Amino acid sequence: MITLEGLTKRYGATTAVDSLDLTVSPGRVTGFLGPNGAGKSTTMRMILGLDSPSAGTALVDGRPYAAWPRPLTKVGALLDAKALHPRRRARDHLIAMARSNGISVARVDEVLSTVGLDAVTRRRAGQFSLGMGQRLGIAGALLGDPEVLMFDEPVNGLDPDGVRWVRHLMRSLAAEGRTVFVSSHLMSEMQLTADQLVVIGRGRLIADAPVADVIAGSSRTTVAVRVPDQSDLAVLRERLAVDADGVESVDGRLLVTGLSAERVGDLAYELGVRLHELVTERASLEEAYMELTAASVEYGVTNSQGDAEVESGVAVAS
Numbered sequence: 001m002i003t004l005e006g007l008t009k010r011y012g013a014t015t016a017v018d019s020l021d022l023t024v025s026p027g028r029v030t031g032f033l034g035p036n037g038a039g040k041s042t043t044m045r046m047i048l049g050l051d052s053p054s055a056g057t058a059l060v061d062g063r064p065y066a067a068w069p070r071p072l073t074k075v076g077a078l079l080d081a082k083a084l085h086p087r088r089r090a091r092d093h094l095i096a097m098a099r100s101n102g103i104s105v106a107r108v109d110e111v112l113s114t115v116g117l118d119a120v121t122r123r124r125a126g127q128f129s130l131g132m133g134q135r136l137g138i139a140g141a142l143l144g145d146p147e148v149l150m151f152d153e154p155v156n157g158l159d160p161d162g163v164r165w166v167r168h169l170m171r172s173l174a175a176e177g178r179t180v181f182v183s184s185h186l187m188s189e190m191q192l193t194a195d196q197l198v199v200i201g202r203g204r205l206i207a208d209a210p211v212a213d214v215i216a217g218s219s220r221t222t223v224a225v226r227v228p229d230q231s232d233l234a235v236l237r238e239r240l241a242v243d244a245d246g247v248e249s250v251d252g253r254l255l256v257t258g259l260s261a262e263r264v265g266d267l268a269y270e271l272g273v274r275l276h277e278l279v280t281e282r283a284s285l286e287e288a289y290m291e292l293t294a295a296s297v298e299y300g301v302t303n304s305q306g307d308a309e310v311e312s313g314v315a316v317a318s
Helices: 040-047 088-099 105-115 130-142 159-174 187-195 211-216 231-245 261-271 283-293
Strands: 002-011 014-024 028-034 055-060 075-078 148-152 179-183 196-201 204-210 222-226 246-250 253-257 277-281 309-311 314-316
Touching: 002 040, 014 040, 014 196, 014 204, 028 159, 028 187, 040 055, 040 130, 040 148, 040 179, 055 148, 075 130, 088 105, 105 130, 130 148, 130 159, 159 179, 159 187, 159 196, 179 231, 187 211, 187 283, 196 283, 204 211, 204 283, 222 261, 231 246, 231 253, 231 261, 231 314, 261 277
Parallel strands: 028 179, 028 196, 075 148, 148 179
Antiparallel strands: 002 014, 002 055, 196 204, 222 253, 222 277, 246 253, 309 314
């Protein structure tokens, strides 16, 4: 378990992490989301003792990371896949890590096989592709068979098969009762991988909830209605407009926000309107994330009309 209490980090006049209170529990994958500059990497570095908090505490199972005598057997982490000597061979890199924490060489070979690098153990790390470097970093995180695992953008550089492998790995580690804390900008992957989501913006907590709850809270969840008779469609639209937050006609259908599919169906029944379609179209995690973080984006561009845009999962504002 990871516990943050009032965790704060300031760099001069800039507050990177602002009084963050958070518990990351075992037995589930917790996704850690936020725009660039939100404080995600700084938070992870403070958990690992790489940065000192300006205030507050970051504890792993009740202790600071540095207080554990063999920390790799308590916490495994991948924050930067390139943070290793480029001339060191992959196996030698892991052996050096293992010896620092009293871990056997047999475990080194085991994790190299787990991540699919057993055929390139003698290759120098500097010759690795980005995806291979990520696999080596994941091997290092798994080396001590730890109870807590932290990953910052673990699927960068991986092909689709590699991305799917990481997804299954994260979920299997959580199923074993471990604490799995994963930072990523890939909303579609987080929607498939995470059980719980923590969203921060400008160093402050925005949301801490199950994935389904974050998506359900989006105003972009709509009910789609298709009516074969155009006169009935007009009647239903007029009635729905009384109770709904919004009713929009798109491609011959009504898109209704603010009412459940059950309520829309009941109103249609009361009016005697025959329906050919009644379905809830839920927002994606990306759409829900955009709403949550719209006021927390630090870097933005505008389009040629000067309007706000959204690019690659990051909201951008005028």
